[in-house]
Amino acid sequence: MDWKAYLPMLWQGAVVTMTITLASIVVGAALAFFFGILRVEGGPILSAVALCYTEVFRGTSLLVQLFWFYYALPLVGLSFEPITTGILVLAAHVGGYGAEIVRGALFSVSTQQLEAARALNFNRFQTLFRISLPQAVVEMMPAFGNLAIETLKLSSLVSLISIADLTFSAQSIRNLTLDSTSIYSITLVCYFAMSLMLMVAIKVIERFVRRGDVLSRAGHS
Structure with missing residues (x-):
């Protein structure tokens, strides 16, 4: 089999995969911080809204969510392009799990520091953004890293709504060549390489x- 003829197709699929993954992580992280902070600081009503969001997107199948956004929403007059749909669904998935990471990290900040902030007449906004969040972000980074890698792997599901990502491209080449072993082996290597790059980042x-947290602590000491 002449692999050179199919390399551009695989490369284009890998670019689509990384684009969807990175966009989903960025949008999902924003959702995670928004709903995670609401869980802690939003009061009874907003906290309940955030809880509903996290439980819905953590408690239902990502594949079913993808199909629902792509096939069911157009029936009520709301439709998106396939890539937009893939990004939105993956971002909502990241946001649901990430919100719990943010909530747990915020609760990990010691009560002594929160009491000290109140003693200095910090309001809730100042306490959150000057005391709690800077420390919580450090604690949540490993968990967010794992979530980012998981998002890359789950991005292969978008091939089921006709997005020409790496998995879709590999399946197309396999259908043309009937060489399952070689094409899927190369696809595994591609996903592993992308995972390594994401982990390094x-x-x-x-x-x-x-480093920023250490410098901040040194500045306050």
Whole structure:
């Protein structure tokens, strides 16, 4: 089999996969912080809304969510492009699990520091953004890293709504060549390589965040 003829197709699929993954992580992280903070600081009503969001997207199948957004929503007049649908569903998935990571990290901040903030007449907004969040972000980085890797792997599901990602491209080449072993082996290697690049990026971000936290603590000491 002449692999050179199919490399552009695999490369284009890998680019689509990484684009969807990175966009989903960024949007999902924003949702995670928003709903995670609401769980802690939103009061009874907003906290309940955030809880409903997290439980719905954590408690239902990602594949069913994908099909519902892609096939059911157009029936009520709301439709998106396939790539947009894939990004929204994966981002909602990241947001649901990430919100619990944010909530747990915020609760990990010691009560002594919160009491000290109140003693200094910090309001809730100041306490959250000057005391709790800077420390919580450091604690949540490993869990967010795992979630990012999981999102990359789950992104293969978008091939089921006709998005030409890496999995879709591999399946198309396999149907043309009937060479399952070679094509899926190369696909595994591609996903592993992308996972390694994502892990390295996460480690760099984590090191930067931890360094910033150390400098911040030194400045306050």
